[in-house]
Amino acid sequence: MDIIxxxxxxxxxxxxGANFSTAKKWEMFKNEKMDKKYIIxxxxxxxxxxxxxxxxxxxxxxxxxxxIKIALDFFSNSQAYIYLRKDLYLKFGLKLKKIIKKEKxxxxxxxxxxxCGEETTLISSMEHQRREPKIKxxxxxxxxxxxxxxxxxxxxxxxxxxxxxxxxxxxxxxxxISKDAKKQGVFELPIDWSVKKILQKTKNYxxxxxxxxxxxxxxxKIVFGKELNKxxxxxxxxxxxxxxxxxxxxxxxxxxxYINENCGKCVPCREGFYRIREILNSKKIDWKLLxxxxxxxxxxxxxGLGTSAPTAFLSLMEMMKYR
Amino acid sequence: xxxxxxxKINNKKIxxxxxxxxxETAYKAGIEIPHLCFHPDTEVKANCRVCVVEIKGRxxxxxxxxxxxxxxxxxxxxxxxxxxxxKINLELIFSEHIEKCGTCPMNFNCKLLNYAKKYNLKxxxxxxxxxxRKVYKFGNAVELxxxxxxxxxxxxxxxxxxxxxxxxxxxxxxxxxxxxxDDGKHDCVYCGQCAVHCPVxxxxxxxxxxxxxxxxxxxKNKILVxxxxxxxxxxxxxxxxxxxxxxxxxxxxxxxxxxGFDYVFDVNFGADVTTIxxxxxxxxxxxNKNFVLPMFTSCCPAWVKFxxxxxxxxxxxxxxSRSPHIxxxxxxxxxxAKKIKxxxxxIVVVSIMxxxxxxxxxxxKELWLNNRPLVDSVLTTRELGYLLHKHKIDLTKIKPTKxxxxxxxxxxxxxxxxxxxxxxxxxxxxxxxxxxxxKLKSINFKQIRGQQGIKKAEVKVGNRNLKLAVSNGLGNxxxxxxxxxxxxxxxxxxxxxxxxxxxxxxxxxxxxTTPLQRIKRAESLxxxxxxxxxxxxxxNQEAKxxxxxxxxxKKLASQILHTKYHKKNKPxxxxxx
Numbered sequence: 001m002d003i004i005x006x007x008x009x010x011x012x013x014x015x016x017g018a019n020f021s022t023a024k025k026w027e028m029f030k031n032e033k034m035d036k037k038y039i040i041x042x043x044x045x046x047x048x049x050x051x052x053x054x055x056x057x058x059x060x061x062x063x064x065x066x067x068i069k070i071a072l073d074f075f076s077n078s079q080a081y082i083y084l085r086k087d088l089y090l091k092f093g094l095k096l097k098k099i100i101k102k103e104k105x106x107x108x109x110x111x112x113x114x115x116c117g118e119e120t121t122l123i124s125s126m127e128h129q130r131r132e133p134k135i136k137x138x139x140x141x142x143x144x145x146x147x148x149x150x151x152x153x154x155x156x157x158x159x160x161x162x163x164x165x166x167x168x169x170x171x172x173x174x175x176x177i178s179k180d181a182k183k184q185g186v187f188e189l190p191i192d193w194s195v196k197k198i199l200q201k202t203k204n205y206x207x208x209x210x211x212x213x214x215x216x217x218x219x220x221k222i223v224f225g226k227e228l229n230k231x232x233x234x235x236x237x238x239x240x241x242x243x244x245x246x247x248x249x250x251x252x253x254x255x256x257x258y259i260n261e262n263c264g265k266c267v268p269c270r271e272g273f274y275r276i277r278e279i280l281n282s283k284k285i286d287w288k289l290l291x292x293x294x295x296x297x298x299x300x301x302x303x304g305l306g307t308s309a310p311t312a313f314l315s316l317m318e319m320m321k322y323r
Numbered sequence: 324x325x326x327x328x329x330x331k332i333n334n335k336k337i338x339x340x341x342x343x344x345x346x347e348t349a350y351k352a353g354i355e356i357p358h359l360c361f362h363p364d365t366e367v368k369a370n371c372r373v374c375v376v377e378i379k380g381r382x383x384x385x386x387x388x389x390x391x392x393x394x395x396x397x398x399x400x401x402x403x404x405x406x407x408x409x410k411i412n413l414e415l416i417f418s419e420h421i422e423k424c425g426t427c428p429m430n431f432n433c434k435l436l437n438y439a440k441k442y443n444l445k446x447x448x449x450x451x452x453x454x455x456r457k458v459y460k461f462g463n464a465v466e467l468x469x470x471x472x473x474x475x476x477x478x479x480x481x482x483x484x485x486x487x488x489x490x491x492x493x494x495x496x497x498x499x500x501x502x503x504x505d506d507g508k509h510d511c512v513y514c515g516q517c518a519v520h521c522p523v524x525x526x527x528x529x530x531x532x533x534x535x536x537x538x539x540x541x542x543k544n545k546i547l548v549x550x551x552x553x554x555x556x557x558x559x560x561x562x563x564x565x566x567x568x569x570x571x572x573x574x575x576x577x578x579x580x581x582x583g584f585d586y587v588f589d590v591n592f593g594a595d596v597t598t599i600x601x602x603x604x605x606x607x608x609x610x611n612k613n614f615v616l617p618m619f620t621s622c623c624p625a626w627v628k629f630x631x632x633x634x635x636x637x638x639x640x641x642x643x644s645r646s647p648h649i650x651x652x653x654x655x656x657x658x659x660a661k662k663i664k665x666x667x668x669x670i671v672v673v674s675i676m677x678x679x680x681x682x683x684x685x686x687x688k689e690l691w692l693n694n695r696p697l698v699d700s701v702l703t704t705r706e707l708g709y710l711l712h713k714h715k716i717d718l719t720k721i722k723p724t725k726x727x728x729x730x731x732x733x734x735x736x737x738x739x740x741x742x743x744x745x746x747x748x749x750x751x752x753x754x755x756x757x758x759x760x761x762k763l764k765s766i767n768f769k770q771i772r773g774q775q776g777i778k779k780a781e782v783k784v785g786n787r788n789l790k791l792a793v794s795n796g797l798g799n800x801x802x803x804x805x806x807x808x809x810x811x812x813x814x815x816x817x818x819x820x821x822x823x824x825x826x827x828x829x830x831x832x833x834x835x836t837t838p839l840q841r842i843k844r845a846e847s848l849x850x851x852x853x854x855x856x857x858x859x860x861x862x863n864q865e866a867k868x869x870x871x872x873x874x875x876x877k878k879l880a881s882q883i884l885h886t887k888y889h890k891k892n893k894p895x896x897x898x899x900x
Contacts, residue, residue, distance in 0.1 A: 130492065135369050135389045264474065264499035266370045271415035274497040275449055296411040299384045299404070300372045307383065 003074050004030070006164050015173060016042060016117075016154035017216060017235045018304075022161075025151065028141050030075065032149035039071045039080040040145070040152045042122060043088055046114035047217025048257060050237045052176040053155040055186040057092050060159055065099050067158030070165050071151065072104055080105040083122055114261035118304055119144075119152045121263070132263040133303035156236075173236050177204050181240040195238060196228040209243040211319060218254045219308040222315040247320060251313060252280050258309055268297040269306035276313070291317065330396040345387035345398055346374055356400050357409065357438055359416065359522045360475035361388040363837050364823065365484070371475055372412045373438075377402045384408050410442045418449035420523055421470045428532070428705040429524045429834055431712040432562055452497070458900040459503050461489075463529055464513035464683040465830075467501065471525035474499055478517035478526050485516055485821070486801040487629070503897045510632050510894035514625035514797065514821040515679030515703075515830015528679045528831055532706045535673055539583035546670045549584040550651055551575055551726075553591050554677045554741025554826040555704045557847040561833045561840065562708030563718045568843030570851060573723020579675070579707075580724065581716045589726040590674070591733030593651030594740040594749065596870060597622060598860035600644040600884050601746075602753035605816060609758070609787070615639045617792075617807070617814040620746050622646035624684035625821035625830075627888060629797055634804050635890035640817075643885040647740060648674040648681065649690050651730065652697035653883035658869045659730060673700045675707050677741065677829030680821065689886050703831025729865045735852030736860045742845040743795035743825035744771035744778060747818035751782065752859045758784050766858055772849070774824050774842060777802065795820040795828070 001009075008023035029037070041064065045053040056064060068080050082096065082105060089109040096107060112131035115121045120134040123145050144150025153161075156174055163169040173191045178184050181204040189198055195214060199205040211224035215234025223230070232238060241250070255277045264270045272293050279290050294310040301307045326341040332354055339348040344367075349356050358374035361367065367389050375384040379397035384405060387398075399405060417435070424430050439446050456469035467478075467490075479501055482490045489511045493500045503511070517526040538547060551572075560569040576587045601620070608614040621627050621641040630637050645653070652674070656667040674681060678701075684690065685698035702710075711718055725731060736752050739745030748768045755763050770780035771791060776799040780791045792814045794800050800819045807813055822828045824841035827848065852858060860866065873880040 131495075135367065259496060262496050264494070264496040265368075267372045267412050267415055267473075270474065270497050270499065271418065271449075274452065275415065275418070278450075292407070292411055293415075296408045299382075300375050300386075300408050300412060302369060302372070 003070055003161070003165060007161070010164050010169055010171070012160060012164065012169070014154060015156035015160070015236065016152075019233055022153070022157060025141065025153075026071075026074075029149060029151045032142060034149050035077060036148045037075055037078040038145045038148055038150040039068065039075065039078050040122070040150060041068055041080065041082045041155060041158050042117060042119075042152050043155045044083055044085045044110050044117040044122065045155070045235075046085065046117050046261075047219065047235070047237070048253075049178045049239050050176055050217040050235055051178075052174040052186045052236060054088060055176070056155050056159055056174065057088060057096075061092065061096055061099055063162045064155055064158045065096070065103070065105065066165075067161035068105055069103060070161055071153075071158070075151070078104070081108045081126070082106075083108045083110060083116075083126070085110050114257075115263055115303075115305055120303070122152065123150065130263075132265045133305075135302070175232060175236045175238055177202060177238045177240065179239045180206065180210070180242045180245075181238075182206075192231050194229045194231055195223060198232070198238065199228075199240070204240065206240060206242070211241055211243060213237070213239040213241065213312060216308065216312075218257050219312055221311050222319050224319060247316060248280060248285070251316065252277070254309075254312055255280060258305070262305060266302035266306065268293075269301045269303075269309075272297040272301075272306070287317070328392065328394045330392050330394070330398065332398045333400055339392050341392070343392055345376055345390050345392055345396075348392050349387065349398075349400060354400060356387050357441075358388060359434065359473065360477060362477055362520055362522075362835065364520065365477055365480040368476055368480070371416065371473070373409055373416070375405060375408055375412075376400050377405050406442065410444060413438055413442060414444055414446070414448045416473050417444065417446040418451060419453055419473045420525070421451050421453060422446070423468075423471065426530065427524055428527065428530065428703070428709040430709060432708070432834070435523055456500070460529065460898045460900065461503065461511040462513055462683045462895055463686050464679045465511065465515055465518055465526065466529050467503070467517075467526045469500060469502075469525070471523060472501055473523050473525065474501070475522060476501070477520040477522065481516045481520045485512075485514060485797040486633075487512055487514070487797060490517060505896065507894060510628075510891070510896065512625040512628040512632070512797070512821065513680040513683045513830075516822060517830075518679060519828075519830050519832055519834060519836050522834070524834070528703045528706065529682065530706060531682065531700050532702055532710050535700055535702060536710070538671060542583075544669060546586070546665060547584045548586045548588060548655060548670055548672050549579045550588045550590050550593070550648055550655075550672060550674050551579070552648065552674065552676045552678070552741065552826065553594060553738055553745075553848065554829065554832075554844065555675055555707075557741070557844040558677065558827065558832050558836075558840075559704050559708055560718065562705070562712070565719060566843075567840045568845075568847040570847050571718060572851075573725065574718050574721050576726050577721045577724045578711050578716045578718050581721065582710060582714060584673070586727045588651060588655065588730045589733055590647045590651055591737035591740070592730050592863070592866060593647035593649075593654070594737035595734050595860040595863040595866040596650040596654065596884070597644055597647045597740075598736055598746075598749040598753050599866065599870065600650075601642050602750045602757055602860070604642050604644060605750060605754045606757045609784070609789075609815070616812070617790075617817045618642055620750075620818045621888075622740070622746060623680070623820050623826075624678070624687075625680040626797070626800065626819045628680070628683070628891070629800065629821065631888055632891040632894070637804060637807070638888045638890060641888055643887070645690060645884060645886050646684065647737075648676065649684070649697055650884065653692060654730065654869050654873070656692065656697055657879065657883060658872050668695070671699045672697065673702060674698050675702050675704070677704050677826045677832045678822075679703060679830040681831075689889075692882055704829075704833055705831060708833065730869070732863060732865050733855075734860050734863045735855035735858035737863070738851040738855065739848050741826040742772070742848050743774070743820050744768070744793045744818065745825065745848065746820075747771055747791065747793055747816065749860055750816075753861045755784060756859065756861060771818075772845075774838065774845070776823075789816060790814045791816050793818045795825050796823045797821050
């Protein structure tokens with residue numbers, strides 16, 4: 001049984017946030033005909049309150065590199081990179097190099113910020129261009145680094161590729177629980193557990209009134225009440241907030257993050273965040289306008305940053321209305 | 324043959340070409356989708372997000388400029404979702420653009436204002452956020468007003484394509500800004516391609532219409548003379564919603580008279596002079612082995628500056644002939660002034676040009692006479708269109724008149740100067756006559772016509788094969804120059820125009836200027852040539868008369884007909900306001 005069949009049988013979805021079928025991605029990559037192909041392990045985790053990739057690199061570097069090696073062996077004429085966030089490069093670079101030895105794996109120190117986690121921006125940054133997303137299609141799988149087919153998978157995905165190859169994969173994933181939770185940290189637990197169950201089993205279920213943000217750090221959806229019975233998607237982040245949290249301040253925190261991290265290429269994202277900050281900082285918030293901008297940003301932005309960022313704001317506003 | 328596929332746009336069934344984008348398909352079907360950053364001359368950037376559409380089965384609203392059509396696709400270009408998104412994105416764009424409509428040359432042809440009306444925009448919904456942004460002046464020709472920029476990047480892209488690379492992006496997010504490069508290695512050549520590709524005139528020509536308006540209002544003993552460039556007669560109509568390429572020579576002349584000009588001359592006459600001077604020089608260079616070959620045309624001032632700054636080693640290759648409007652102005656202020664017994668100091672010559680670099684050219688002291696400029700002022704096609712609208716002169720209704728004589732007559736050769744290849748074709752018609760002294764079988768040199776960026780041909784002159792290269796767009800010029808660095812004898816005669824398609828695609832032309840518009844404008848110029856009785860410059864009797872009058876005074880003739888070039892060691896750079 002080849003590795004793609006194994007991944008398919010495991011129903012494995014990528015852990016970078018988009019929940020795309022890894023088997024399908026690998027199949028498509030395999031079918032690209034080209035003399036040279038690139039494999040990139042994306043280790044540029046950049047959202048606030050998300051730190052599971054860092055945890056994996058610190059604790060299981062052999063497993064991750066083994067996952068990359070499996071890919072290198074499987075795809076002929078391929079060359080691999082680990083694209084590392086700057087601080088991770090400084091902290092773990094040497095250790096990783098020792099494990100890699102002579103394999104065709106190189107480390108690449110990230111050159112920019114949060115947006116470099118976005119696949120096409122990551123490639124732009126590796127090509128020393130402006131760190132901005134490109135129009136898709138063509139997708140990196142077809143035309144990526146240096147114009148060659150490029151497979152980009154997240155750190156956790158490569159970790160589990162190794163596990164799948166060894167037949168040790170038990171349908172788990174890594175959750176990172178943070179903020180007002182009592183026992184913050186990274187936990188490996190079944191993929192189908194609900195948020196509620198995860199919080200209970202990790203002794204993080206609060207005694208106070210709370211809501212959580214799941215999936216991403218700043219772009220995750222706000223979840224409370226009955227919805228806590230659903231499982232976690234995206235990057236596996238669970239951020240617990242005390243309901244007494246100042247909600248406007250929370251939105252301001254997000255917008256300040258995005259205003260620094262957006263590239264400025266497309267109108268809804270560049271101008272949208274600027275205006276959202278302006279609205280949130282004003283004495284009387286124009287909720288209707290705020291919602292309009294967020295919806296248009298979600299529907300018309302060029303890359304994943306612009307289309308996913310509004311989720312947090314819109315779901316928080318839903319909750320405010322509900323309460 | 325491209326495959327034909329079936330799609331629906333706004334419930335209308337359309338047979339469309341596979342590989343086309345939604346925007347292209349809609350355009351071909353006569354459906355207009357609003358857009359700002361899209362321009363067929365640049366790569367699709369999809370950053371303004373105005374051309375978004377709704378596609379059945381898709382959650383988001385993709386941009387039509389970057390999305391290719393697929394079999395069975397059902398597209399809505401004006402659904403309520405689309406309208407809402409487009410409205411917000413346009414209002415956000417307006418918040419970047421400080422409206423300076425009162426003085427804007429595109430005021431009567433403004434895309435933004437049209438959209439504002441169509442979508443009932445609240446253009447002041449958001450506070451202007453770029454109030455304190457700077458204005459950068461490039462020479463006396465072009466300026467970038469950062470407070471009006473909508474960050475579409477067309478200017479940066481086109482400047483890069485021109486091989487100039489004078490504009491770059493600074494910062495990111497909402498702090499992103501287009502700024503000139505200040506590294507000592509790049510300099511603006513004033514071609515104005517940035518301006519003609521800017522959808523909101525944030526980059527534009529430095530305006531001179533104000534001074535002209537003042538002069539026209541208060542003439543104070545002055546004689547005001549307008550001279551019209553070859554190419555603008557086939558483009559100005561577009562500013563009055565006429566079909567692309569419509570020939571408006573007579574109306575253009577009448578409208579200038581209606582504005583108050585005392586005389587209107589045709590630069591096509593000047594072009595005939597230029598042709599004769601250039602053809603004589605070519606013949607001489609070919610006969611005398613000590614002369615430098617290939618000879619380059621030099622009537623495009625942006626190209627001249629490009630050579631002087633980026634490739635000074637090629638300065639000896641440039642023909643010493645002055646350019647058509649400088650030639651004509653020189654003749655106006657000497658020969659004609661004498662003829663009508665007027666002190667040349669009283670004559671104000673205003674050139675109406677498709678070009679921003681002509682503003683710079685006329686300020687170059689090498690092209691002055693007795694420490695005074697020959698051309699006093701240059702207006703772009705856009706500036707003139709604006710003045711006509713402002714003074715309620717309707718180009719479409721005015722009765723055509725002829726240009727003034729004797730400096731108004733011209734040959735067909737002069738007419739085609741505005742199209743890429745036209746200058747060389749004109750010069751060849753005369754050079755062949757000079758070298759062969761026999762009648763040419765055909766005076767049409769079709770190999771060097773058309774919109775391709777680089778055209779190559781060989782023609783037989785006597786027993787010699789003349790190797791020709793014609794290029795338009797400075798990016799292509801660069802390729803020719805690099806080729807010549809490798810093999811200096813690759814060509815004998817080279818025509819370069821800085822702008823795509825030549826002057827018909829000039830930096831001062833109406834906005835937009837697209838490949839289709841350039842084709843139509845050029846076709847009309849060749850129509851004018853075809854219909855002319857006299858089609859060779861050396862058969863223009865009035866031009867010859869003026870030139871032989873000049874040649875009586877050798878020094879004067881040399882001053883009026885020829886010029887010199889200088890290596891530019893340092894960039895002229897920019898000034899910040």
